[in-house]
Amino acid sequence: MSKECLACKSQKNVHWGKATDLEYYSTGEEEFDFYKCSNCGSVFIDPVPEDRLSIIYPENYYSFKPHNESFVQKIKKNLDKKFFGKLLNKIEGDKISVLDIGGGSGWLLDLVKGIDSRVDYTCVVDFDEKAESEARKNGHDYFNGRIEEYETDKKYDFILLLNLIEHVADPKAVMAKVGDLLSDQGLAVIKTPNVDAMDAYIFKGKYWGGYHCPRHWTLFTRESFASMIEDLPIEEENFSYTQGAPFWTFTTLFYLKKWGLISISKERPAVYHPLNGILNGLWAGFDILRSPFGKTSQMFITLKKSN
Numbered sequence: 001m002s003k004e005c006l007a008c009k010s011q012k013n014v015h016w017g018k019a020t021d022l023e024y025y026s027t028g029e030e031e032f033d034f035y036k037c038s039n040c041g042s043v044f045i046d047p048v049p050e051d052r053l054s055i056i057y058p059e060n061y062y063s064f065k066p067h068n069e070s071f072v073q074k075i076k077k078n079l080d081k082k083f084f085g086k087l088l089n090k091i092e093g094d095k096i097s098v099l100d101i102g103g104g105s106g107w108l109l110d111l112v113k114g115i116d117s118r119v120d121y122t123c124v125v126d127f128d129e130k131a132e133s134e135a136r137k138n139g140h141d142y143f144n145g146r147i148e149e150y151e152t153d154k155k156y157d158f159i160l161l162l163n164l165i166e167h168v169a170d171p172k173a174v175m176a177k178v179g180d181l182l183s184d185q186g187l188a189v190i191k192t193p194n195v196d197a198m199d200a201y202i203f204k205g206k207y208w209g210g211y212h213c214p215r216h217w218t219l220f221t222r223e224s225f226a227s228m229i230e231d232l233p234i235e236e237e238n239f240s241y242t243q244g245a246p247f248w249t250f251t252t253l254f255y256l257k258k259w260g261l262i263s264i265s266k267e268r269p270a271v272y273h274p275l276n277g278i279l280n281g282l283w284a285g286f287d288i289l290r291s292p293f294g295k296t297s298q299m300f301i302t303l304k305k306s307n
């Protein structure tokens with residue numbers, strides 16, 4: 001069967017790279033292939049392991065767990081507050097409704113609520129059953145399922161898709177849904193890997209952390225994302241590249257393992273390696289220093305309704 005780009009459906013592509021799941025060892029030593037679309041420039045996984053969700057998202061998958069607050073995470077939280085505060089200030093009106101797609105137990109909605117007192121309704125859409133009770137306890141509404149199945153007449157002023165769009169089989173359908181759900185004055189925020197980054201080109205054939213293999217199914221560039229939403233009623237309002245420390249970290253751990261300097265196994269996959277914290281800190285610093293000179297491996301795209 002010919003391989004089809006998940007973003008634009010073109011069947012013209014070239015082999016781009018391969019990887020295994022070093023982070024969780026969910027699929028053992030199995031290798032997954034990634035292809036670069038010759039039409040739009042996105043990179044996609046093929047075949048898509050769509051029928052193995054419960055394997056590739058194991059019980060210990062990090063977004064299913066409540067975040068514990070390390071020093072680095074506290075810094076990150078303060079940066080997030082600034083970032084989201086700026087965006088919320090752009091939204092007019094006395095009341096703001098917020099939707100977090102893939103938001104788990106709603107930790108980000110807690111943060112958003114604390115930033116702007118106009119936030120009067122918050123809802124999570126997620127297929128993690130265990131997160132629902134905690135989200136509801138913190139005052140968020142919850143739809144247990146995929147965004148594609150979520151039906152409502154409600155419009156949202158602020159929609160969050162942080163590290164979500166690269167995980168779905170039909171990203172354009174999800175963005176069409178976002179277009180439907182967004183209010184006229186609203187903003188949607190996407191955070192997703194940028195495959196047009198130096199580290200992606202260097203490590204694509206061996207192990208690039210940005211694959212988050214095999215859970216990242218489409219890796220976009222700024223341009224390929226823009227072309228995917230071209231005929232939808234939404235458009236780019238703001239854009240920025242942001243640091244991709246976790247990708248560097250897992251790439252580094254891959255090489256340390258390859259060179260026999262550390263051991264990573266099913267018993268202790270890379271996500272639990274004790275070097276994670278320090279590597280994340282170092283690489284975040286590196287990416288921030290180099291950001292004026294080149295594109296880093298994650299991006300924030302803010303969208304509004306098009307006129």
Ligand SMILES: [Zn+2]
Nearest residue numbers: 005008037040
């Ligand atoms: Zn494409």
